[in-house]
Amino acid sequence: MQPILKVQALNKQYKTRDGLFRSRFFSALENVSFCLNKGETLAVIGETGSGKSTLGRILAGAEASDRGQILLQGQIIEDDGKRIVHSKELRLIFQDPMKSLNPSLTIEKILSEILELNTQLNEQQRRDKINETLLTVGLLAEHRNYYAHMFSGGQIQRVALARAIILDPLVLILDEALSSLDPSVRAQTVNLLLSLQRKIGLSYVLITNHLSLVRHMSDSLLILDQGKAIEYGKTSELFSCAQSKQGQRLLSC
Amino acid sequence: MHLLDIRNLTIELNTGDHVIRAVDKVNLSLKEGEVHALVGESGSGKSLIAKALMGVLNERWQVTADRIHWQGVDLMRLPPEKRRKLIGKEIAMIYQEPSSCLDPTAKIFEQIAESIPEQGLSGYFWQRKKQRKQRATALLHKVGIKRHTKVLDSYPHELSEGVCQKVMIAMAIARSPKLLIADEPTTALESTTRAQIFRLLKSLNQLKSMSILMISHELAELNDWTHGLHVLYCGQMVEAGPSKKVFGSPKHPYTQALIKSSPEHNVALEHKSELYALKGTIPTLQHLPIGCRLGPRCPQAQKDCVATPQANDFHGHTVACHFPLSQK
Numbered sequence: 001m002q003p004i005l006k007v008q009a010l011n012k013q014y015k016t017r018d019g020l021f022r023s024r025f026f027s028a029l030e031n032v033s034f035c036l037n038k039g040e041t042l043a044v045i046g047e048t049g050s051g052k053s054t055l056g057r058i059l060a061g062a063e064a065s066d067r068g069q070i071l072l073q074g075q076i077i078e079d080d081g082k083r084i085v086h087s088k089e090l091r092l093i094f095q096d097p098m099k100s101l102n103p104s105l106t107i108e109k110i111l112s113e114i115l116e117l118n119t120q121l122n123e124q125q126r127r128d129k130i131n132e133t134l135l136t137v138g139l140l141a142e143h144r145n146y147y148a149h150m151f152s153g154g155q156i157q158r159v160a161l162a163r164a165i166i167l168d169p170l171v172l173i174l175d176e177a178l179s180s181l182d183p184s185v186r187a188q189t190v191n192l193l194l195s196l197q198r199k200i201g202l203s204y205v206l207i208t209n210h211l212s213l214v215r216h217m218s219d220s221l222l223i224l225d226q227g228k229a230i231e232y233g234k235t236s237e238l239f240s241c242a243q244s245k246q247g248q249r250l251l252s253c
Numbered sequence: 254m255h256l257l258d259i260r261n262l263t264i265e266l267n268t269g270d271h272v273i274r275a276v277d278k279v280n281l282s283l284k285e286g287e288v289h290a291l292v293g294e295s296g297s298g299k300s301l302i303a304k305a306l307m308g309v310l311n312e313r314w315q316v317t318a319d320r321i322h323w324q325g326v327d328l329m330r331l332p333p334e335k336r337r338k339l340i341g342k343e344i345a346m347i348y349q350e351p352s353s354c355l356d357p358t359a360k361i362f363e364q365i366a367e368s369i370p371e372q373g374l375s376g377y378f379w380q381r382k383k384q385r386k387q388r389a390t391a392l393l394h395k396v397g398i399k400r401h402t403k404v405l406d407s408y409p410h411e412l413s414e415g416v417c418q419k420v421m422i423a424m425a426i427a428r429s430p431k432l433l434i435a436d437e438p439t440t441a442l443e444s445t446t447r448a449q450i451f452r453l454l455k456s457l458n459q460l461k462s463m464s465i466l467m468i469s470h471e472l473a474e475l476n477d478w479t480h481g482l483h484v485l486y487c488g489q490m491v492e493a494g495p496s497k498k499v500f501g502s503p504k505h506p507y508t509q510a511l512i513k514s515s516p517e518h519n520v521a522l523e524h525k526s527e528l529y530a531l532k533g534t535i536p537t538l539q540h541l542p543i544g545c546r547l548g549p550r551c552p553q554a555q556k557d558c559v560a561t562p563q564a565n566d567f568h569g570h571t572v573a574c575h576f577p578l579s580q581k
Contacts, residue, residue: 047443048413154534180440182294182470187514187530194525209443212473216516217525236524250445 002074003035004203005059005090005171010068012054012227028054029065030227034220036171039201043218043235045209045250050224052207056175059205060092072170088118089170093177097160101148107134107159108144111166118167129166137162138192154185161192165202173205178213190217211251215239223247256432256464257283257306260319264301264488266538267315273538275314276301276488280564280571283481285431286462288454290475290496292511293485296535299468300349303434307346308336324431345425346434351417355409361420362405365389368427392423396453415446422453429461436468451478472508473515476500484508487536487546489561494570504570504577506551507531545575553578 010032018024028051036042044052057063059070061083070078077085094100102110108130115126131141137158143151151159157177164172174193178186190213196202206218214221214235221238223231223246231238231247242248264276276298283289291299305316308328321328323343328336348354356364366385373388374381386405393401396419409417418438425433435454439447455478457463469475475482476496483493484507492505503509513529533550542548544559551558557575564573 152534
């Protein structure tokens with residue numbers, strides 16, 4: 001079976017200033033490769049500064065890589081830092097849903113803006129699409145007239161999810177989207193994500209520090225350390241026998 | 254004797270048209286050398302309790318209590334000046350987000366030096382700066398920072414979150430307080446640093462017999478090293494008691510839901526299967542239900558739940574529920 005997302009030897013360097021005229025390069029990602037099948041979850045773990053957030057931002061197109069390819073369903077979408085297709089199929093969910101939604105717009109405005117910019121739908125179709133998406137994430141159609149502050153913590157996470165899946169993506173990137181939530185809200189969100197995965201075959205890239213969630217949700221696991229992929233494999237196998245010392249240390253606590 | 258003994262602590266916010274009761278009759282007691290944890294989700298008032306104890310709430314909040322005893326002294330009846338002195342000497346608090354709670358315009362050394370007590374220094378004033386530097390270095394070593402010269406000479410934004418948190422702990426233990434209140438010390442940190450901070454707090458508790466009041470929303474990571482556990486929901490204390498009892502045989506539906514919702518404690522849970530979750534979300538403070546505040550979300554709710562449940566004591570394990578869960 002063809003993997004839905006394939007990343008080959010991705011590299012990213014940041015320029016940092018060193019002295020007055022010189023600059024130094026800091027390598028955030030070095031030769032990171034992985035593939036992700038339909039309906040599966042890849043977890044990315046690592047310490048701070050290991051490049052896991054950079055990876056998420058590059059995948060979603062918020063940043064450009066330096067070298068390497070990203071393939072979506074066999075098609076190259078990013079080649080050596082050039083985004084060929086501005087992909088609607090890879091969507092990012094941010095860490096704090098409350099801060100990532102515009103407080104002065106209703107949910108309908110927020111969601112229809114995305115549709116206006118990315119699709120050819122007319123107004124009625126947009127409205128139907130918004131209603132349908134809100135129902136999918138467990139909200140009601142009436143919620144489209146609400147503002148972000150009128151929702152509680154669990155509902156706002158659903159709105160953020162609705163914003164991510166409204167373009168029918170194939171892959172969702174969750175950048176620490178679950179770790180700041182309260183336990184009961186987190187359990188609800190995890191249930192919702194898993195049921196969406198079962199129903200419409202979404203794939204997730206889960207960037208997190210929460211090991212029990214990694215164990216519960218993910219099929220494969222990628223451990224990053226200072227930009228290098230030190231371990232990559234099936235989650236269950238890695239948890240039982242990680243090869244490198246770094247990996248063992250990260251997984252043991 | 255109890256180090257800290259709080260009875261019926263109530264914290265209210267007067268909004269003009271009506272009074273919101275954010276914390277409702279909470280009891281809490283702590284012996285010397287014990288680690289207790291306050292667990293609850295956001296909006297349950299756990300940080301408010303800590304702030305009320307420290308006396309840092311502004312005057313919009315009304316704090317009433319039958320008693321807040323600190324080693325036999327009633328803090329409610331002390332004049333503010335005396336209370337401030339006593340608390341400043343004996344209770345220290347670590348705040349939630351270290352990098353935003355440290356002063357961004359001052360170097361770490363200046364901030365630590367500020368919290369080192371004057372009484373411990375000797376000699377003339379020109380000799381004291383060197384002593385402060387030595388103290389600050391020793392404090393940093395104590396919390397496990399090895400590169401002390403670099404850290405002392407940097408601003409908070411130049412350091413990582415974990416190091417900032419350790420600096421906060423160093424500042425808190427500078428006066429060697431009897432009680433350390435840690436308000437979500439590890440939420441922003443990744444797993445290895447989190448383990449380090451917990452190890453540090455544990456060793457402070459064991460070596461200096463410092464009492465610790467941990468505030469957290471993760472029940473799972475606390476159970477194996479705390480002596481007592483207090484579970485809060487929307488400002489009501491739903492269950493309190495020794496950690497082993499509360500964790501091993503929860504009697505309140507909310508505690509049970511908290512334990513069951515985390516994948517750590519369900520080893521038998523199938524991969525990618527549904528997690529246990531209560532229906533609905535946490536009500537906002539403006540729209541609190543009457544009676545038991547868990548009522549509308551509780552799977553066992555019955556007619557009696559519209560009345561506020563009294564706390565029942567089962568051998569030191571208190572539960573505020575009309576229908577406590579029976580033992581398995």
